[in-house]
Structures are given as structure tokens and as C-alpha cells.
């Protein structure tokens with residue numbers, strides 16, 4: 001064994017006649033300019049070194065290579081370009097083996113595809129997830145993957161962004177062998193020795209043709225994918241380009257295909273969607289970095305209590321059971337507890353029925369569930385989530401009980417959407433142990449978790465909330481106490497803007513269509529029908545006594561609720577759902593009610609273009625988001641973006657409302673708000689923060705950097 005010059009980001013070391021190039025660039029071995037340069041230099045030098053007969057590419061730490069360095073996107077490109085490095089690897093006159101462990105994603109997998117042989121360790125995850133960042137595999141992946149796995153599987157991999165396990169990758173033809181060894185270096189050396197013993201030479205993916213031999217079938221798969229993308233990719237830019245790049249892989253010679261891929265990649269790189277999706281990627285990873293909590297140690301959570309077995313309580317229970325923790329659910333009587341237990345079992349029955357979990361997993365998760373009708377069962381819980389209905393008195397009564405039974409140091413969480421966490425905490429002797437954990441429905445599916453930190457919440461209580469979210473595989477966002485926290489408070493404002501437009505002349509169907517055209521999966525009225533109009537009605541009634549009479553109040557929703565039209569569950573709401581249909585139909589009676597309300601309010605209806613609907617909806621959202629930020633309810637603009645994207649359907653490719661605001665320019669948003677404020681100054685008054693930023697020529701991103 002001889003050392004070669006250690007080159008930092010990728011170091012080369014010779015083991016007899018095999019050169020091992022180890023990419024060592026924490027945290028995930030992303031292909032930064034330094035890594036690319038070192039990798040290229042090591043492979044180049046190896047060609048001239050008579051002592052080297054084979055090259056092994058491996059990753060240090062937990063991953064092979066997680067992909068291109070996403071932080072470099074949007075900055076001036078630095079040589080060597082990754083496609084050139086990949087081509088150089090493929091051109092090597094000596095066999096190159098890539099040994100894959102942990103993440104081999106994006107550009108990382110492309111490096112491996114350019115190598116001549118690939119082996120994967122157990123636990124490796126292979127994928128081309130560029131589509132999730134608004135990109136396509138731009139270092140030969142669209143040309144090489146189809147040559148190894150065929151067009152349909154390659155298209156599926158690239159259009160879904162999914163990860164394959166080592167086994168799946170072997171079956172798909174992406175890797176040649178699975179390593180029995182758990183050490184990448186040992187596995188790579190053993191495989192390379194085997195190849196040398198067999199006198200195996202370079203085997204270039206560019207020359208592999210069998211998987212694309214049936215050209216008409218491959219082109220038919222491309223056409224089918226193009227159709228699918230046109231129907232399902234709702235305005236996304238990169239999926240159609242991925243399909244075109246794969247078409248080029250079939251129709252063009254390899255080098256021309258690479259050039260076509262490059263041109264399509266650069267289009268994606270320049271697109272605002274790429275910027276929005278990359279923003280969303282980093283924003284999600286930023287949310288748990290909380291100034292002041294760096295030193296706080298989360299408390300140990302081994303047993304979880306849940307009070308309430310309704311939809312939320314059961315969903316939270318499933319989420320906790322999925323994370324491998326035991327759950328004790330407390331309900332007020334046997335019948336309610338049985339319903340709670342049945343809800344939990346129903347989720348697992350569904351998952352098992354769809355083959356998502358095995359019968360054994362279903363049984364193991366349910367075995368961690370116990371139920372009780374008395375609070376004493378919560379005496380050894382480390383964290384208790386109260387998930388009873390949204391009523392202050394009900395919650396105060398629960399917390400009085402929790403205060404009695406919880407062990408010292410247990411964290412007490414309220415799953416409230418709107419209510420004052422400080423008041424709830426005050427019902428206990430230990431408000432420092434209390435926080436809000438606002439789950440979103442269905443709680444076992446939705447990624448977002450607002451961690452509401454009250455004025456007395458201790459740092460280690462808050463840290464426990466974040467750690468708990470991590471174990472539940474949720475995205476935690478810190479929120480301060482206010483009515484609705486981050487998400488529901490902003491939602492209330494843009495819904496109000498929608499209601500005002502409805503009363504002023506836009507139909508609910510026009511508004512839903514405009515919001516969908518912006519990229520939301522559904523509009524606000526479809527959403528209300530899905531969630532159930534009664535929930536919002538109860539909140540409006542609760543707020544009625546404190547409502548500012550100077551603010552405009554649109555009563556259309558109340559008229560529907562008074563008729564018992566709560567949406568899908570009652571067969572009608574803003575839409576009609578005949579025979580339990582999930583897709584609603586416009587309802588002429590709703591339009592008549594809207595007309596009557598306009599007349600009652602003395603409004604002469606006017607026309608709204610789709611663009612105006614979108615501008616008003618977003619201006620209201622951005623303005624309230626600025627207020628939420630200014631008041632410290634949210635810590636940083638990107639946290640608000642995460643809430644909107646992961647909890648409220650804001651189109652991810654637009655990054656979130658504040659990234660979107662930056663991309664269109666704050667002066668334009670401010671001008672809209674000032675224009676609208678002429679008709680209703682109370683509602684449209686611009687947030688002082690927005691004014692301050694626009695006047696100073698700054699954007700919201702500058703506050704992210706400062707946070």
C-alpha cells in the first residue's frame with residue numbers, strides 16, 4: 001500500500017495496483033468545484049501511472065455522493081464541469097469501479113454511471129432526484145441511465161425522483177453486484193481485484209445498447225411519458241425536458257445526445273422554478289436551526305401520551321407509532337376510546353391493504369398502542385399531546401388533569417390550531433414544560449408541524465418539540481403565540497381577500513380556477529369543502545364578539561353553513577357532490593346565494609380577470625406574512641415559505657410566498673397593496689416591514705441571511 005498525494009476534497013491512495021479515490025467533502029460529499037477538480041486530477045494521473053491497473057471511486061462518511069453542490073447553482077460556473085469529469089472517468093483506459101453506499105444521488109449517481117462497474121452496499125440509495133429541484137440529470141444521466149435500465153425505468157426514476165434500494169438497483173440493471181461487505185473500501189478493493197483477476201477491462205455505458213435495442217418500444221415509452229407529463233406535471237418545467245432528453249438518448253448518437261441534454265439542462269438551470277425548488281430544499285433544512293436553542297438538550301422521549309382519539313388524535317397516534325414509539329391514548333369513556341382505537345387500526349388496515357406495510361409491521365405498530373379512560377395512565381409518559389376539540393375550556397380542563405398526573409419533566413403539548421398557548425400553559429404549575437404542537441390533517445401524512453413556543457416555554461421543552469418532530473419525520477417550524485400562529489393566521493387573511501372578491505363579482509369557481517392556475521392543487525373553496533365548512537364557521541362564531549366592526553365581513557360562507565352545506569361530507573358546500581362524488585360540480589344555487597348577498601351588501605358586481613384574482617390573493621398573503629414576520633411570530637421569511645408549501649398547498653416550484661414576492665419584486669407588491677387600499681384601507685394597509693424593505697431596495701431573502 002502506497003500513499004499518493006492527498007488532494008483534500010477527493011484523496012487518492014494506492015493499494016498495490018488499485019487506486020482508491022475517496023470523495024471526502026462533508027456533510028454529504030456534494031460535487032463542489034474542489035471535488036470535481038480533485039476527482040478529475042486523480043483519474044487523469046492514474047492513466048499515466050504504470051503502477052495503477054484499476055481505479056475505485058468511493059465516498060467517505062455516510063454517503064457515496066449526494067449530487068451536485070446545490071449551493072453552487074445560480075453562481076458563475078467553475079471548471080471542470082461535471083459532464084466533462086464524467087466523460088473523463090468513462091474514457092479511462094483502466095477499469096473504474098464505483099462503490100455505492102448511503103446516498104448515490106443526482107450527479108453522484110451520474111459519476112457512478114460513467115464508471116465502468118458499479119457495486120452497491122446494503123442501505124445504499126440510488127436516484128436521479130433532479131426533478132425535485134427543477135432540473136434534469138445534466139452530467140450524462142439522461143443518456144446513460146436508459147442505456148443501462150431501458151427507457152421506461154429510466155423515465156420513471158427521473159420523473160418521480162424516487163430512490164432505489166441496492167436490491168432494486170440491481171434488479172433494474174443500474175448496478176452489477178451487491179457487496180456483502182459493509183465497508184466501502186473493502187468492498188471496492190475486493191471487487192476490483194476480482195475484475196483484474198478476470199482481466200476485465202473498461203466497459204463503457206455509452207457503448208451499452210441492449211436496453212435500448214427495441215427502438216420502437218423505447219420511443220413508445222417516451223411518447224407515453226410525454227403524454228403523462230402533459231396531463232400531470234401542472235406547469236412544471238423540467239419533466240417535459242427530461243422526456244426530451246431521453247428521446248435524444250434513443251434517437252441520437254451518444255455525444256449528440258449529451259449535447260442535447262446539456263442544452264435542456266441549462267434551460268432548467270436558468271428557470272425560476274429551479275430557483276424556487278432549490279429555495280424550498282434549503283428552507284426546509286433551515287427551520288430547525290433556532291437561535292438560542294443551540295445549547296438546549298432535548299428531553300428523553302420514550303413514551304408518548306395522547307389525549308383524544310378523534311381524527312387528529314388518531315392521526316398523531318399513527319405518526320408516533322410509525323416512529324417506533326409506544327402510545328397511550330386517553331379518551332373520556334370506553335366507546336370514545338374504541339372509536340379512537342378503530343381509527344388508528346383503520347389507517348393501518350388501509351396501508352396493509354395497499355401493500356405499503358406488511359401484516360407483521362401492522363401488528364407490531366398496533367402492539368405499541370394502548371388505551372385508557374383515566375388520566376392516570378399518562379403518569380409515565382415523557383410527552384403528552386392534547387388533541388381534544390378546539391375549545392379553550394375543554395383544553396383548560398385537560399391541562400388541569402395533565403398537571404395532576406404528569407411526571408416531573410414531562411413535556412405537555414397542545415395540538416391547537418388557533419388558541420392561546422400561554423393561557424393553556426397557565427392552567428398548569430409548570431408552564432415551562434408546555435408548548436404547542438400544531439399538526440396538520442391527516443397528521444400521519446402531512447409533513448408540517450408548527451412548534452408553538454409560548455412566553456414561558458423552556459428552551460429544552462422547545463428543543464424536545466423539534467427533536468420529537470425529527471423522529472416523526474416532520475418538518476418543524478417555530479411559531480410564536482398569536483391567533484392562528486403562522487399558517488392559519490395568514491390563511492385567514494387571504495381567504496378574506498377571496499371572500500371579498502367573491503362578493504365583489506368573482507364566482508367561487510373563478511377564484512378556485514385562478515388559484516389552481518397559479519399552481520395550487522385546489523382553490524380555497526374546494527379546500528373549504530374538503531375540510532368541512534363547520535370548522536371555519538365555529539371559528540367565526542368564536543371570533544364574532546371581538547371582530548372589528550370597521551373590517552368588512554363577507555357573510556356568504558355563513559349563509560351556506562346555516563343551510564347545513566358543510567362541503568363534501570354533507571354532499572354540498574360551494575360545490576355539489578352528488579352520490580358521494582369527490583370532484584365537485586358548480587352549484588347554481590350557490591351562485592344565487594352569492595348574488596343575494598351582493599345585493600344585501602349593496603355591491604354592484606364587476607368582472608375580475610384571472611390575473612387580478614391571483615394578484616389580490618397573493619398580495620393579501622404576502623402582506624400578512626410580512627406582519628407575522630415583523631411581530632416575531634415567524635423567525636425568518638423562509639420558515640413562512642415552508643409553512644405555505646408543506647401545509648397549505650402553495651406551489652413548491654414558486655418557493656413560497658415570500659420567495660415569490662422577492663422574485664416579482666417588493667415594489668410591485670407594495671404598489672398593488674396601495675392601489676387596493678384605496679377601496680379598503682383597513683384590510684389592505686401595507687405591512688410596515690414590506691414598506692421598509694421596498695424603500696430600502698431590500699428583499700425578504702436579505703432577512704433570511706440575517707436570521
Ligand code: CAA
Pocket residue numbers: 027028030063066067068069070071082103105106107108110129130133135136137138139141282285286
Ligand atoms: N449540495 C449541497 N448541500 C447539500 C446537498 C447537495 N447536493 N445535499 C445535502 N446538502 C446539505 C444540506 O443542506 C444539509 O446542510 P446543513 O446541515 O447546513 O443544513 C446537509 O447537507 C445535510 O443534509 P440533510 O439534512 O438533508 O441530511 P440527511 O442525512 O437527512 O439527507 C441526503 C441526506 C439524502 C443526501 C439529502 O440531503 C438529499 O436528498 N440531498 C439532495 C440530493 C439531491 O437532490 N441531489 C441532486 C442534486 S442536483 C444534481 O446532481 C444535478 C446534476 O445533474 C449535476
